[in-house]
Amino acid sequence: MSQKVLLNAKEVNIILHRLACQLIEKHNDFSNTVLIGLQPRGIFLADRLTKILKEDYKIKNIQLGYLDITFYRDDFRRGQKTLEANKTKINFLVEDKNIVFIDDVLYTGRSIRAALTAIQSFGRPNEIELLTLIDRRFSRHLPIQPDYRGRQVDVINNEKVKVNWIEHDKEDSVYLIEK
Numbered sequence: 001m002s003q004k005v006l007l008n009a010k011e012v013n014i015i016l017h018r019l020a021c022q023l024i025e026k027h028n029d030f031s032n033t034v035l036i037g038l039q040p041r042g043i044f045l046a047d048r049l050t051k052i053l054k055e056d057y058k059i060k061n062i063q064l065g066y067l068d069i070t071f072y073r074d075d076f077r078r079g080q081k082t083l084e085a086n087k088t089k090i091n092f093l094v095e096d097k098n099i100v101f102i103d104d105v106l107y108t109g110r111s112i113r114a115a116l117t118a119i120q121s122f123g124r125p126n127e128i129e130l131l132t133l134i135d136r137r138f139s140r141h142l143p144i145q146p147d148y149r150g151r152q153v154d155v156i157n158n159e160k161v162k163v164n165w166i167e168h169d170k171e172d173s174v175y176l177i178e179k
């Protein structure tokens with residue numbers, strides 16, 4: 001197994017600030033916008049962006065939730081092992097809200113498809129956008145594209161992108177791992 005650094009901590013930090021600014025450009029004070037981090041790994045990115053928006057850009061009332069998509073995946077009946085769901089935590093109404101889904105990697109688009117189904121149980125939002133740190137180019141199985149992307153990368157099929165967060169993985173970094 002070999003691995004190559006795609007983004008180091010400094011580059012991740014610059015990208016996070018750019019993404020935060022792009023969100024502000026569209027959503028202003030976030031009075032009608034909610035952020036939803038997708039479990040399991042989108043929540044680290046959602047937490048970090050929320051922290052930057054609050055602390056560096058003084059946006060006060062950001063509503064942040066976490067959405068688990070385990071049982072909405074189109075492959076969930078295929079695996080043999082028992083599936084363990086993560087926590088969904090959405091303590092606000094999404095009815096008529098602008099939602100920004102946040103995930104670390106966009107690959108086939110199937111996770112986002114599942115999230116679009118899962119969120120329907122919480123109401124009818126006004127619109128849903130997608131923010132992703134890494135957009136794997138030319139690998140979509142569905143017509144799903146990000147509205148905000150950190151970095152687009154070309155990845156061949158036997159390679160995997162791994163996003164690390166200091167809170168969970170001891171460093172902020174993105175690696176390309178050859179399996």
Ligand SMILES: O=P(O)(O)OC[C@H]1O[C@H](OP(=O)(O)OP(=O)(O)O)[C@H](O)[C@@H]1O
Nearest residue numbers: 041103104105106107108109110111112
């Ligand atoms: O666009 P997709 O093909 O759905 O892939 C993207 C998803 O894959 C990763 O999750 P995870 O490692 O939990 O899922 P995986 O097993 O599908 O790689 C990542 O955090 C995204 O949520």
Ligand SMILES: O=c1cc[nH]c(=O)[nH]1
Nearest residue numbers: 105107159160161162
């Ligand atoms: O490269 C990939 C593909 C799907 N999910 C990841 O986390 N990385």
